[in-house]
Structures are given as C-alpha cells and as structure tokens.
Amino acid sequence: MLSLVIHKQLDAFALDLRLDAxxxxxxxxxxxxxxxxxxxxxxxxxxxxxDAGRIAIDERVLLDVARGVNLAxxxxxxxxxxxxxxxxxxxxxxxxxxxxxxxxxxxxxxxxRELLQLVRLAEFGARKPSELSxxxxxxxxxxxxxxxxPALLLLDEPFSALxxxxxxxxxxxxxxxxRRLQQSMIFVTHDLGEAALLADEMAVLDQGRVLQxxxxxxILRAPRNVRVAQIVGVKNILPAQVIHSNRVRIGARELxxxxxxxxxxAKVFACIRSERVLLVRRESPTQTHPNEMxxxxxxxxxxxxxxxxxxxxxxxxxxxxxxFDLQIDMPxxxxxxxxxxxxxxxxxxxxxxxxxxxxx
Amino acid sequence: MRANGCRAVFFSMAFSDTRVGFARPRIRCARILFLxxxxxxxxxLTLPLVxxxxxxxxxxxxxWLNETTLAALQLSLTTATLSALxxxxxxxxxxxxxxxxxxxxxxxxDTLIDLPMVLPPAVAGIALxxxxxxxxxxxxxxxxxxxxxxxTTAAVVIAxxxxxxxxxxxxAKAGFGAVDRRLEQMSALLGVSDWKTFWRVTLPLAAPSVVxxxxxTWARALGEFGATIMFAGNFPGRTQTMPLAIYSGLExxxxxxxxxxxxLVIVSFGVLLAIRQVSPKGLTLG
Numbered sequence: 001m002l003s004l005v006i007h008k009q010l011d012a013f014a015l016d017l018r019l020d021a022x023x024x025x026x027x028x029x030x031x032x033x034x035x036x037x038x039x040x041x042x043x044x045x046x047x048x049x050x051d052a053g054r055i056a057i058d059e060r061v062l063l064d065v066a067r068g069v070n071l072a073x074x075x076x077x078x079x080x081x082x083x084x085x086x087x088x089x090x091x092x093x094x095x096x097x098x099x100x101x102x103x104x105x106x107x108x109x110x111x112x113r114e115l116l117q118l119v120r121l122a123e124f125g126a127r128k129p130s131e132l133s134x135x136x137x138x139x140x141x142x143x144x145x146x147x148x149x150p151a152l153l154l155l156d157e158p159f160s161a162l163x164x165x166x167x168x169x170x171x172x173x174x175x176x177x178x179r180r181l182q183q184s185m186i187f188v189t190h191d192l193g194e195a196a197l198l199a200d201e202m203a204v205l206d207q208g209r210v211l212q213x214x215x216x217x218x219i220l221r222a223p224r225n226v227r228v229a230q231i232v233g234v235k236n237i238l239p240a241q242v243i244h245s246n247r248v249r250i251g252a253r254e255l256x257x258x259x260x261x262x263x264x265x266a267k268v269f270a271c272i273r274s275e276r277v278l279l280v281r282r283e284s285p286t287q288t289h290p291n292e293m294x295x296x297x298x299x300x301x302x303x304x305x306x307x308x309x310x311x312x313x314x315x316x317x318x319x320x321x322x323x324f325d326l327q328i329d330m331p332x333x334x335x336x337x338x339x340x341x342x343x344x345x346x347x348x349x350x351x352x353x354x355x356x357x358x359x360x
Numbered sequence: 361m362r363a364n365g366c367r368a369v370f371f372s373m374a375f376s377d378t379r380v381g382f383a384r385p386r387i388r389c390a391r392i393l394f395l396x397x398x399x400x401x402x403x404x405l406t407l408p409l410v411x412x413x414x415x416x417x418x419x420x421x422x423x424w425l426n427e428t429t430l431a432a433l434q435l436s437l438t439t440a441t442l443s444a445l446x447x448x449x450x451x452x453x454x455x456x457x458x459x460x461x462x463x464x465x466x467x468x469x470d471t472l473i474d475l476p477m478v479l480p481p482a483v484a485g486i487a488l489x490x491x492x493x494x495x496x497x498x499x500x501x502x503x504x505x506x507x508x509x510x511x512t513t514a515a516v517v518i519a520x521x522x523x524x525x526x527x528x529x530x531x532a533k534a535g536f537g538a539v540d541r542r543l544e545q546m547s548a549l550l551g552v553s554d555w556k557t558f559w560r561v562t563l564p565l566a567a568p569s570v571v572x573x574x575x576x577t578w579a580r581a582l583g584e585f586g587a588t589i590m591f592a593g594n595f596p597g598r599t600q601t602m603p604l605a606i607y608s609g610l611e612x613x614x615x616x617x618x619x620x621x622x623x624l625v626i627v628s629f630g631v632l633l634a635i636r637q638v639s640p641k642g643l644t645l646g
Contacts (some may be wrong), residue, residue, distance in 0.1 A: 047545050073548040080549050085542055090564045099560075100550025149552055 002027065004151065004182065006043045007052040015039050015050075015208040021125070021201060023058060023152075023184040030195040030215075031205030037188040037350075041154045045080055046073040054353065057151045057184070071255070079153040079348070080143030083160050086141035087129040093140045094125035096300040100148040119175070135166035137222040142174070155187040159194070171197055192233055196220065204228050220273070225358050229271045233325040236272035238318055240267065240357065248357065251325075252316035256290050257355045271356045274308070278349040279338065291350040297340065298324050307335040309346060392431035409466045409625060416622040423615035432620060433595045439601060440524075440581035446517070447525035447577045454571075455532035456558070460541075477526045484522055485590025492518065492591075515592035516599050520581035527580050528573040535569025536562060572635040579631040581626065 001011070002023050007034040008015040015036045021027045029037045042048040044055055046062070049070060055063040062071045087096045095110050101108045113276050116122045119139040129137055138158050145153055155174075159167045175198055178185055183234075189195050203213045204223075210232070212224040212315055223229040229237055240248045242262040250270055262268055294314040300306050310324040318325040326348065335341075378424050416423075423429070457463070458470055478483060490496050492509045502509060509515050539562050547557040564572065585603040592599040594608060609617030 009631070045545070045549055073545065074551050074553060076549070077551075078549055080546065082546075085540055085546075088543060088547075088561060090561075099547070100552060102551070144550070 001058060002186075003054065003056045003058075004040070004044070005053040006040060006050045008039065008043065008048065010039075013039075015043075017205075017208065019203055019210050019213060021203070021213070024182045025200035026178050026185045026187055026198050028195045028202040029186060029188045029205055030190070030192065030199075030202050032190055035205040036208040037190075037205055038156055039208075041080070041156055041186070041188060042101070044076075044152070044154060045078050046071060046076050060151065061194065077148065077151045078193060079148060079150030080156070081138065081141045081145050081153070081158045082156040086137050086158075087144070089129050092125065093121065093127050093129070093132065096129070096140055097125075097144045097147050099144060100132035111147065119136060119143045120173075133166075134162050135170060138162065138170060139173075140211070141320060142177075146181070150223075150325045151184065153183055153185045157189055157309055158187075160189075160191070167194075174198065204231055206231060222356050224360060226269050226271075226360060227270070229356075229358060234271045235274040235329070236270075236277075238270045238272070239269040240268050242268060242357070246352070249291055251318040251320055253293070253313075253318060253357060254290075255350060256352045257357060258352050260357050261353065262324060262357060266359075268357045268359055270324060271358055272326070272350060272354055273329045276351075276354045277328045278351070279328070279340075280347040280349050281343075282345055282347055284347075289349060291352060291354075291355075293348050293350075295326070295346050295348040297344045297346065300340070301334075302332060302335075305332060307332055307340075309335075309340065311346070313348060371626060388600025394642065409479040412618065412621055412625060416604040416618040419615050419619055423613075423619040426613075426616055428596055428600075428605055428609075428613070429616045429620055431601045432600050433623065435513070435516070435597070436582055436601065436602040439513065439520055440578050442517045443520040443524055443581040444528070444574050444578040446521050448570075448574060451529045455529045456536050456562070458529070459533045459536035461501025473526050473529050475526075476523050477530075481584065481588075482590060488515075488519060488522060488587060488591040510591060511593040511595065511599060513592075513598055515600060516588055519585045519587040519591045523584050523587050524577045524580035528577040531569050531576060535566030535573070538569070539565045549625065553619055568638045569640045575631050575635050575638070581629055582627065628645050 002019075002021045004017060004019045004021075005013055006017045013034070017036065017040055029040060031037055039048065042055070043050050045061070050063065050065060052065045053063065054061070054065070060068050062076050063069060079114050087093075088099065091099065094116070096348045097112045098108050098116050101111060112125065113122070119142055121136060121139055121143075124132065124136060124140075129140070132140065134147055142156070159170050162170065171194060174185075174187075177183070187198055188197075189198075199216045201214060202216050202219060204211045204219060206227055211228050212219055219228065223232055223234060226237060238250050241261065242248050242264055243254065244264050245261075246257050246259045248268070248270060248340070249255055255270075257270075282294070295311040296314070298310045299310050300310070306329050309328045309330070311326045311328060312323070313325045330350075364407070370492075453471065454469075458466065458473070465537075489497055489510060492502065492515075493499050494503065494508070494510065499509075509518065543561055543565070544554075544557050547561050548554065552560065583603055584601070585607070588599065588601060589604055589607070594600050594604045596608075601607065601625055606617045606620050606624075609620065
C-alpha cells in the first residue's frame with residue numbers, strides 16, 4: 001500500500017493531498033498544470049518538506065512529520081524520470097545508467113547491459129545524451145531510474161516533449177515493462193488519453209486535492225462531481241432536477257435515467273459524454289424512446305481525427321440559455337459514413353445509462 | 361539637413377531609443393563615426409605592443425637567459441600556480457555557497473570577495489602588512505611560532521592570492537549557478553551523497569567556468585606588482601617576480617626588462633586565447 005498524506009502551504013497555493021493506492025500498479029496523477037502534481041512528486045522524492053503529513057510505501061516510512069521522520073532523498077529508494085533534463089549531459093548513456101549503482105565494477109557492467117537491453121538500446125551505451133533522440137533519452141532515463149531497484153518509480157510527464165508516434169510507443173513499452181517487473185509507479189500527466197491508457201487507477205487532482213480516485217473507466221463513466229466531470233472532459237454538463245429515482249427534468253424536458261439515489265426534487269447536473277450520444281436517421285423505423293428527440297445540426301468543426309457537432313433539439317430545450325443543446329463528438333470516418341455534411345436533421349438518442357447525475 | 365540627421369542618430373543612440381526609426385542614409389554617418397573611434401582605440405592599444413616587440417625581438421640571447429630573468433620567470437610561474445591552486449581550494453566552496461545558498465550577509469560576502477578586484481594593489485599591500493606584518497594584527501602570533509611572512513616567497517603567494525583569487529570566485533560562481541539544480545536532485549535520488557554529487561555532476565558541468573576562472577587568476581597573479589612589492593619586497597630569487605624584475609630592469613638592465621615584458625605579453629595573450637577555447641562566452645567576469 002502506498003500511503004500519501006501531504007500538506008504544504010505555499011504563498012498562493014495549498015497542497016492538501018490524501019491518497020491510499022495499491023503498490024505494483026501504475027497510479028496516474030491527473031490534473032491541469034498547477035493542480036499540485038509535481039509538488040506531490042517533489043514531496044515523495046524528498047526535494048520538498050511538507051508542513052505536515054506522512055509518506056509510506058508498504059511498511060517503509062519515508063516521511064512522518066509528527067514523528068520527526070524525514071529520510072534524505074538518497075535513502076528513499078525512489079526512481080524518477082522527468083520531462084526535461086532527464087540525463088546527466090556529460091556522461092554516456094551507460095555511465096548515466098551506472099551512476100546510482102553500487103558494487104563491483106564487473107557486476108555493474110553486466111547490469112548496465114541488461115538494462116540497456118530492457119529498454120531496447122543495447123547498442124547505444126557509449127553515446128552521450130546529446131547524441132540520442134528524445135525518445136531514446138527517456139528510455140535511458142528509465143533504465144537509470146530502474147538501476148537502483150526503486151521501491152517506487154515517479155514519472156513526471158516523461159513523454160510530453162516527444163512526438164506523437166514516439167509517445168504512443170513509449171507508453172506501450174512502459175505499460176509492458178510495468179507488467180513484467182511489477183514495478184510500483186506514479187505517473188503524472190495532464191493528458192487524459194495518456195492517463196486513461198496507462199492508469200490502473202487514477203487520481204484526479206485539482207487545486208492541491210484529490211477529487212476522485214478510481215479506475216479510469218469508472219471516472220470517465222461516473223465522475224464524482226461537476227469539477228471532476230469538467231476535468232475529465234465531459235462536454236455536456238446540464239443543470240437538472242430529479243423527478244423520481246429514474247426520471248430527471250433537464251431544461252424543459254423529462255428524461256429517463258438509471259436508478260439514482262438522489263431524492264426527488266434534488267438539483268443536480270446531468271453529465272453526458274459527447275462521444276456517447278447516438279444519432280439515428282429520421283426515417284429509420286426504430287421505436288421512439290422517451291429519451292429520443294429530433295435535432296438539427298447547427299455547426300461542426302474537426303481537428304482531423306474527430307468532428308465536434310453542435311445540435312439544437314426540437315421542442316422543449318435542454319439548455320435554454322445556450323444557442324445549442326448538445327455537443328456530440330465522433331471520429332471523422334463515422335461523420336463521413338453518416339453523410340452528416342448533407343443531412344442536417346437527425347433523431348438524437350440518449351440512452352438512460354448515458355446520463356450520469358452528479359451533485360453540484 | 362545631413363548634420364541634423366547625424367545629431368538625431370547620435371541622440372537616439374545615446375538614449376538607445378529603438379522606437380524611433382531612421383532611414384538608411386542617416387545611419388551611415390553614425391557608422392563612419394563609430395568606425396573612426398573604434399580604429400583609434402585599436403591603434404592605441406596595438407601601438408605600445410608593437411613597439412615592445414620591435415625593441416625586444418632583436419635582443420641577444422643574454423637578455424633572455426640571464427640569471428635575473430630566469431630566476432624571476434621561475435619564481436613567477438611557481439607563485440602564480442600556487443596562488444591559482446589556493447584560489448581553487450578555498451575559492452571553490454565560497455563560489456558554490458554564493459551560487460547555491462541564501463544566507464544572511466550574502467551580499468556583504470559577495471561584495472567583499474569582489475573588493476580586491478577594484479582595490480588599488482598598493483592598498484592591498486599595506487593591508488596585508490597591517491595584518492601579517494611584524495607589527496600587524498596576526499604578526500605577533502606568527503612570530504611566536506617563528507613564522508615571519510613579509511619579504512618571503514610565501515608573502516608573494518599571499519599577495520598574489522589576495523589580489524587574484526576573486527577572479528576565480530566570480531567565474532566559478534557563475535559556472536555553479538548555471539548548473540541546473542534538478543541534476544543535483546536527480547543525483548541525490550540515485551543515492552549519491554551531496555559531496556560526491558559535487559565532484560561527479562556539479563564540478564564537471566561547471567568545468568568551463570572553473571577552468572577559465574583559474575586561468576584568469578593565474579594570469580592576474582603572474583602580473584601582480586603593487587601588493588607584492590609592498591608586502592614581499594623586491595629580492596631577486598626570493599620575491600622578485602617578473603613584473604618586479606621589469607621594474608628593477610628599467611634602471612639596471614633595460615634589455616632584460618624588455619625581454620620579460622614580451623614574455624608576459626605572450627603569456628597573457630595565450631591565456632586569453634585559452635579562456636576563449638574553454639569558455640563558450642569568452643572572458644566573463646561573472
């Protein structure tokens with residue numbers, strides 16, 4: 001068990017983090033910049049001393065302010081890979097990896113070779129960091145961090161500066177490596193896709209606090225509150241009022257939901273992920289569902305991979321204050337398949353399990 | 361109109377007002393003025409050196425290789441090298457602390473370190489006498505142990521170190537300051553002690569500034585005159601360094617003085633070239 005309690009008051013920022021997470025997993029700290037992710041890592045590494053708190057990996061206590069325990073970085077057995085300045089620029093890749101190793105020279109050399117092979121750079125030991133690509137540098141940094149057999153590996157946006165292809169490749173490799181070595185990792189990122197891809201469990205951070213800690217799937221499907229919904233990219237967050245356990249009023253329209261625990265009359269928000277809304281052809285003979293409504297495509301924009309569509313529904317509005325009611329995202333090829341460029345009138349289907357209600 | 365333009369350009373340059381744009385022909389007269397002034401300075405700096413070379417080169421072997429000259433040369437090289445080594449030994453921790461730590465009185469220490477660079481060397485000489493001289497602050501203490509500093513070779517080293525060490529501290533401080541602290545953090549996290557981190561990461565990465573600082577200190581020590589003659593005196597073979605031998609030679613043996621001068625010019629030039637090689641920014645004084 002990885003147990004973190006970290007309080008730190010800075011001039012304009014307070015870190016107030018509590019997290020109990022399993023070891024031998026990839027734990028992702030996800031949040032915008034300024035959420036406190038890197039400060040948390042600094043506390044775990046021992047670069048920053050919290051005002052109060054306790055940091056423990058299983059039975060090993062790294063920090064316990066109340067008991068006066070505060071291990072030096074040298075004694076913590078923590079590995080770290082960061083986005084920039086990963087390697088010692090004046091040492092070769094092999095010397096970087098060997099840097100933290102202790103023991104006989106021959107044993108070190110053997111271990112360096114193993115680690116170079118592990119990160120698939122067996123031929124690159126003699127090169128200086130400046131002679132390696134960004135992705136290769138990060139691989140060497142990973143090998144160097146693993147060389148001390150850390151109890152916990154901290155990864156601070158390690159792939160952010162790399163191009164997309166390399167990033168994807170390294171993410172896969174990291175995940176594979178973690179599975180093989182059963183290495184405990186904390187991975188920090190502000191990229192939701194990266195978080196969802198890598199995390200066994202992820203913590204959503206905002207203003208120095210953990211808002212939610214669960215599997216990526218659980219967080220994406222059921223964000224705990226409006227703030228989490230915003231952070232994990234829910235585009236449709238609509239004010240709603242509970243009618244009874246599985247009916248809500250959104251705008252001027254009543255919709256069916258899964259059974260909720262909210263009391264009738266409760267003011268809530270309905271979160272609808274933009275990629276989970278279904279479009280149905282007007283003329284298709286499906287039975288009209290209570291959550292189905294006619295809608296008109298107002299505008300659209302594309303980043304090349306996905307298309308964002310804005311719809312206004314006919315009849316009772318969902319968002320009377322906006323000029324559109326729902327945002328829908330879909331891959332370009334679906335957009336083309338549906339011939340949305342030609343057909344602007346659709347039926348919109350919101351399956352009950354797509355509506356996730358959160359308190360304000 | 362043209363004269364007016366020139367004045368306007370000069371005015372704008374004096375106040376470095378880049379917001380005002382000028383047409384090309386107007387800039388040209390400022391350029392000519394600048395080139396003229398620059399040539400004047402370059403000529404002024406070159407002429408004495410040329411004169412020295414012209415007089416010193418045809419000199420016979422005797423001017424270069426007489427006993428006084430060789431003794432002065434040997435003494436200068438020894439004392440300047442010792443000074444540079446002492447500067448490295450005690451200046452490195454000072455430079456590192458000034459670059460890395462914040463402490464009370466840091467500004468005072470920083471200024472104090474710089475002071476000998478602007479202090480007239482004669483003042484340095486008097487001050488050293490008042491501290492380590494027979495009747496100085498610590499003179500009695502040293503005497504009690506049978507140590508007499510003034511007018512010894514040790515006094516030469518002390519005078520040179522006093523005057524020249526700040527050059528090393530300045531340069532090394534800039535070098536340490538430029539080493540990213542996160543690399544030292546990373547080293548600590550890899551289990552390496554702060555002391556070893558300094559030798560394995562900080563110093564190697566600051567090496568260009570450290571080496572150029574040492575070269576500057578060495579060159580400054582080699583040329584030291586005022587503090588040395590006041591604190592160490594002018595005894596051939598013991599305290600008569602090259603600059604002192606040149607001074608004496610003006611009266612006794614002008615040829616040796618010329619020869620020694622040319623050697624110093626060449627050495628200084630070589631040091632500056634070497635600094636340019638090791639330090640990408642060339643000569644930096646912090």
